[in-house]
Amino acid sequence: MPLALFDLDNTLIGGDSDYLWGQFLCEIGAVDVSYYQEKNKYFYEQYCKGKLDIYAYSEFSMEPLSKYTMDELNLFHKQFMEDKIEALFLPEAEKVIGWHRDKGDTLVVITASNNFVTAPIVNHYGIDNLISTELEVVDGQYTGNVLGIPCYKNGKVEKLTLWLNSSKESLDKSTFYSDSHNDLPLLELVTNPIVVNPDEKLNKVATKNGWNSVDWR
Secondary structure, three states: OOEEEEOOEOOOEOOOHHHHHHHHHHHOOOOOHHHHHHHHHHHHHHHHHOOOOHHHHHHHHHHHHHHOOHHHHHHHHHHHHHHHHHHHEOHHHHHHHHHHHHHOOEEEEEEEEEHHHHHHHHHHOOOOEEEEEEEEEEOOEEEEEEEOOOOOOHHHHHHHHHHHHHHOOOOOOOEEEEOOHHHHHHHOOOOEEEEEOOOHHHHHHHHHHOOEEEOOO
16 A cells, blocks of 8 residues: 655644653753753754764653653653643544544554654554654663664654565555655655645755645644
8 A cells, every 4th residue: 555654743733742852841840941942942943954973862752761760760651641642633634544444544643753652652643653763772761862863854764764675565656744854865866755744945946846735733
């Protein structure tokens, strides 16, 4: 079946889950607030500019996870969903997901954000396939290290290629929805690229290429 690929942050939800997770950790006192807020803002600004060092950011953002047990982290995440995420679900996104589902398309969320933060969000939309930056777990504890390739820029293409090989799916008649110019490598690869509330740089590329643009806000 054709693939319907969706970015997550600022596409399926009206915000950035990684950045909001950092804010949430500050609010509950799980990190050094003054240091973490400053660095979290810096990395988010670098991401928006397309200049993010994904390995430096991953080291920063994943380090707090190694300090808590899985049970503690799951309790944090439950509160995070209630406090930060539930208000960001987009009815228009749900309609489009339902349309692809009714057609029998294979639904996939592909995001640079890590699987711990994103999996419960993706579950809300009833999507089974998640391709993300994956976290290393040893003896039931996050180590703070990335497992494999970060799912960012060309890394999204690499991780999707691995997934395609293992799932026997293909990009024939595929669609990808994204808001970010960081996703141009994948947008340029699929059959039907669609930009969703695009950032300025992506909007210029989409206009030049005649790509469809939609507003889910």
